[in-house]
Amino acid sequence: MRTVIHLSDLHFGRTDPDIIAPLIAQVHELKPDLVVVSGDLTQRARSAQFKEARAFLDALPHPQLVVPGNHDVPLFNVAARMLQPLRKYRRHIGEDLQPVYMDDEVVVVGINTARSLTIKDGRVNDRQIEMARRQLAAVGDNMIKIIVTHHPFDLPPGPQHHDLVGKAVPAMRAFALCGADLLLAGHVHTSSAVSSAGRYDIPGYSALVVQAGTATSTRGRGETNSFNVLQVEAHQIAVHRLGWQPEEKSFALAASQTFVQRGSEWFEMEADGSLSAEPAASGSRPPAGTAAG
Known part of the structure; x- marks a missing residue:
């Protein structure tokens, strides 16, 4: 079994300073095999914010896997946004974008x-989809x-x-071919864990789709700061959400879900x-096959 810590939407530049040290301490206590950060390390992609994010990552356990988010692309510096959108991310966080x-x-x-051409939305392209398919x-x-x-x-x-990631439908079809089990993301600052079959x-x-809330930002959307702890093993994944308790100055268990795999479905x-007869509900959904793409 592997323990994976899933953090997202750190937004350095708009963080709650009371959270940082307790979060680092609790992640260490959990002794993860991997720490994943699913984007938006900064609020406005400024050098000072990336340096804060870098110091935070350095204080967490390793190994780590980190991807950028839309807030890690400059918003107001149009030249940088168009010509070198992730230059500061590459300098401070990591060169490898896949x-x-x-x-x-x-x-x-x-x-x-x-992406440079959108303010908040994102997408995958055919090259990225094929690379991920081959790797898996x-x-x-x-x-x-x-x-x-x-x-x-x-x-x-x-x-x-918010919208789904662009080209979601062809990406999911490719993920089915290579047997992707678990999709981790952030962006919406709200936690959830559902089957993709819905x-x-x-x-x-079907894959298990897990969203993380914002771990450290003051930009909450009705949910307390949180992060996910995933216990991952063959044919079973437990998803635990830890929510911030201001009075206790610590994160505490807020919810747990367990998913099991039968064949190629979760x-x-x-x-x-017992197993749910239908995929877990995930809010308002378009008809099958009509996700943004």
């Missing part, structure tokens, strides 16, 4: 979904296969002010040990 982590149980592929197809089916993006392949329940009608296949386990 990083890969692999051990003898899991393989994790990061994909950069941040190259390992055996005994491995748990994980994709990390900033922009989501599904949306949590409730009113939405949105994507791909016969005989189902949520109910409290009585």
Whole structure:
């Protein structure tokens, strides 16, 4: 079994300073095998903010896999946005925009979904999809296969002010071919964990789609600061959400879900040990196959 810490939407430049040290301490206490950060390390892609983010990452356990988000692209510096959108990210965080982590149980592929021509939306392109498909197809089916993006392949329940990642449908079809098990993302500052079958009608296949809230930002959207702890093993994934408790100055367990794999599909386990007959609800959904693309 592997323990994966999933952080997202740090937004250095708009963080709650009371959270930083307790978060670092608790992540160390959890002794993760991997720390994943799914984008938006900064608020406005400024050098000082990237330096704060770099210091935060250096204080966390390793190994780590990090991808950029739309806030890591300059907003007001139009020349930098168009010509070198991730120059500061590459300088301070990492050169590799499609990083890969692999051990003898899991393989994790990061994909950069941040784009210069949009303010908040993101997308994957054909080259990225094919690269991820090949990387995951190259390992055996005994491995748990994980994709990390900033922009989501599904949306949590409730009113939405965001779109799915662009080209989501062809990406999901490619992920089905290579047997991707788990999709991690952020962006919407709201936590959720659902089967992809509720949105994507791909016969005989579904992945587990997990969203992280914002770990450290003051830009909450009705949910307390939080992060995910995933216990990942063959055919079973437990997702624990830890939420910030201001009075206690610490994160505490807020919710837990367990999913099991049958064939190439993931189902949520109910409290009585049975499997959900239908994919877990994920809010308002378009008809199958009509996700943004």
